[in-house]
Amino acid sequence: MATDPRINILYADVPDQVGVDGPMSDIVEWLMGGTTTLKVLSIVGFGGLGKTTLAMEVFRRVEAQFGCRAFAAVSQKLDMKLLKDLLSQVAQGADGMDTWEEGRLIRKLRECLLNKRYLIIIDDVWSKSAWEKVRCALPQNNHSSRILTTTRIESVAKSCCSDPDDPIYRIEPLNESDSKVLFFKRIFGDKEGCPPQLKEVSNQIMKKCCGSPLATISIASLLASKPVMLKEQREKLLISIGSALEKNPDLEGMKQILSLSYYDLPYHLKICFLYLSFFPEDFKIERDSLIQQWIPEGFVGIERGLSVEEVAEGYFNELINRSMVQPMDINCDGRAHACRVHDVMLELILSKAIEENFVT
Template identity: 40%
Template structure:
């Protein structure tokens, strides 16, 4: 049987940029063989340890090494505030067969089932999941279970007495005991020994003279109690300094509490992260705090992130570099400091997607809430309702009524950024009241209706608008009034043509269209050719009938990236074909 999975499942399985977990090779082989070779019933392995010890890294290594032996596989987050329906939907989206829904313009993975899954209640989701996993040899990775009751709710939702393997990560031994009948299937992660800690540290810092100032370096490594997250964070901090100067090593050593090497507590980790945060320039602090918008475990697309930074006004031209180049530098700085970790790389070896470790993200969320930088509603984090005006609002998966109640108690008069994750069953209409929004990201929201679209295109301050992976077929003609719009992302939709008013969008830099799954493309017109600030134009169709003058493409003198999905009715003896080649070459 061919394994049933989606691209998302294996994108997330590559999240650990450190190759294999340090010092865990024997354990991975032992437990991986048991998960794949044992017969009878569901097998559960619990990995237990302090936050930052590498539980997720080890579980993902198991999935990479042994996942191909299973028919279906998925990775989902449980976390402190369990949302069972959301967790079940997450599993279903990854284990249901690929399907492209007729007339919906789905993306060829789980989106074909999105409407049915989103409209199902908890009981129906359990029935669907049991039906999907029935008689299948499945692998589930359930990350970060916080309580025995959460585990019991998850366990009761899964098929019993069937084939399957489950890997659970948790910080609590009591949860591991509830998961596993036998202690031998509970793996207690321990701090790394000094030798392994040293190996990990110097893998990350690339120090050409490891023997220089050896005593100081050994003290720094011992101070972190063998916690991989702490070692990697400090390595990233030091990597930005001149490693030939002993004063830099001493400064880092003396900046940390002497008690850290005796008892590395959550407060100790916070101290380390504070040191890393305070070392950042002010503009990069904003870029870092902005990551709190994204849900825990989310793979963040680099281009999506840097374009949003620019639209938020965090980036300015500097040292002769454009805002795009400065934004890329800021992203690379966070990568080099080990604050965010690469997930996927493009063919040009640039980072395509990244992720934030959950303990670092927890710190960022706390800091962001403290400074009223981002306001989160729903999802994994328990954050207080802000007493001040909300500036940037991010809606994570939650009960729509809960969202409505929380938002009604907020001052939204100054909201300039709104991001909606997951599929809220009823996207609240009050989300569209703000006319000063500059960033609106509704990627993947299937239930956007015409009335909501009309409201969106009356937000005349918008600089960034993403309607990617929605079911929209047409945009209102009022789009031409969005004079400040810099990025319009309408990929993976049913849109094939833009209103003629788009020619007035003189600040448009990135126009992203086309649907690779359905082979729909965005018709190139003379109006698009009037967007003379365009640097990126994706997913267009060029045809004899709809493109009267290809020579107008010459106007796009700033264009750096052009993606043509379709060439219709153009032949080598056709005048249009003759016009196209020199236009692209120029």
């Protein structure tokens, strides 16, 4: 099975997150200080800059200081799933809420949070209307409660932080030093492990990613999947990335960069990858459930000495190895029991699925 012994190192441990220490310290300082009234901070930046990663690390750092805490993601189409997710994390005795209507969910959330010090993180807010609906469920109190949001849209960040004392944190791309650490460690296992003859072209490839953690680790993962890559092959890859970023490092440019990783997938993994277009945005995809959907579709091949389930789990692990999906629920044995698809990657999957006439 194509298990990845580096999963714990690359994804699970806080010390190995690159470029988050400074921003995390700034945000934690703001969260833990100041007035006792409710405050809101919004992290804003384009897709792939690491807003969710930063928010999650902040949450882990300070969650023990709050009586109630919750972390939930907003999909582009806001529905009651978000309110139910929040309520399940903060409420005791909310059984049967699957049948509750929206007003009852909001009232119960307000009741649970009104007299407690709470920390709520709302990830990936797409619109002012979505924020307003969530905000009405989070009551004002004088217990030093805090709300942290992330968004790609400046106007949405301003809507979240309508009070003059509520700051907007504009996340910056990785600096050159942090980009090198992330890039070289993913490929060579060590930031100093790059062979001298490949340093110049590797530096150029890394710089073309313009400090985007998502683009950097995606391209590094593509290179890491190659047993040997000659200098000429890396230069060819550099030209491909350069053409994708001739203008600005916007979302479209990043999608083109990530397309390189898609085209590099073997045929059987392309099909399994495109199948992820069936799942909604921000959905937690359980590994075993996904495997049991791939198998009857006929996507999983036969390998000598392995069961079809073991082959399918190898496919799942290989998608993680290549950074095409983000692992979740990592066990002590290094196995991820679920995954999530980054928003930018989901847009790529949807466009490729239509282009290939696979899912429409």
